[in-house]
Amino acid sequence: MTQLEQTVALLSRTPAALNALLRDLPEFWTLSNEGQGTWTAFDIVGHLIHAEHTDWIPRATMILRHGESQTFKPFNREGQNEKSQGKSLPQLLDEFAAVRGKSLTQLRAMNLQPSDLDRRGRHPNLGPVTLGQLLATWAAHDLTHLHQLSRLMAYQYCDAVGPWSVFLGVLQCHGHSSSA
């Protein structure tokens, strides 16, 4: 199995996993965060939708068309705030499943060959990156937000578990970047 097939296998499962965990879950879990300036489950799903629209496939397309001659547009990590307004979490979960499905259809239509994965683009901060790295990052980005989600949900119970907190690794995790 190729790395691309492994990546697609994971990417295709994330919407259903988030749906199974979050749909109709009490707002106690889905609208709580880890303190001022941190994200809720609702924010995370909105962010994943925003990344489908502006990050993964648009950047892959730019690499195939323009290589390193054009620099990716910077990704706005807070871009979901406006777009999620007025929507419900079930709506966002449906929207994420739809846009992820569309992205994977576009990816298949690229009919990428192994040699394509070495093609390079230019990231505004990181400099030269390969298409293979971009696609691996797409999958790892799903996982970083699943990691964040489990941590922020557990945080809601950090007092409720009492002395057991010492045995729960997730309660010793205080985040590793501003939004992941």
Add this chain to the structure above:
Amino acid sequence: MTQLEQTVALLSRTPAALNALLRDLPEFWTLSNEGQGTWTAFDIVGHLIHAEHTDWIPRATMILRHGESQTFKPFNREGQNEKSQGKSLPQLLDEFAAVRGKSLTQLRAMNLQPSDLDRRGRHPNLGPVTLGQLLATWAAHDLTHLHQLSRLMAYQYCDAVGPWSVFLGVLQCHGHSSSA
């Protein structure tokens, strides 16, 4: 909504979330770990099954029957190793859904009242703990293993993402306890 209702809402969703993420996912994701002595996705699902059999409902029952007069049996965090042998991950996912369903039926049959949540038992290491803390820990324990799962899966791509690793919080997380 009471804390018990919040807890049950989460506990009832974990099997389906793990099923959506892991069923038929390539073994690259499900049988890889973070190095010697660490767990795979397969190990985690086995551990969750083992905890249903020996930890949560048995301890809740002991609190209701015996209070602090009896000490919980120590929980064997590696108890899944023998029981998972020869099984497939889809079998374990089915088994987890079944035993979690049974546990939640047993929990409902206890017909717990708010005052019951203050009843105390005795943990072999932590000393006195309440039933409310035990049930909250049950939910947080699901989340600590979802956190571990997303981290160990992301670990498989720590090289593949190339320079993007600096932006992925999950790759800066190196675990916070031996098994979570």
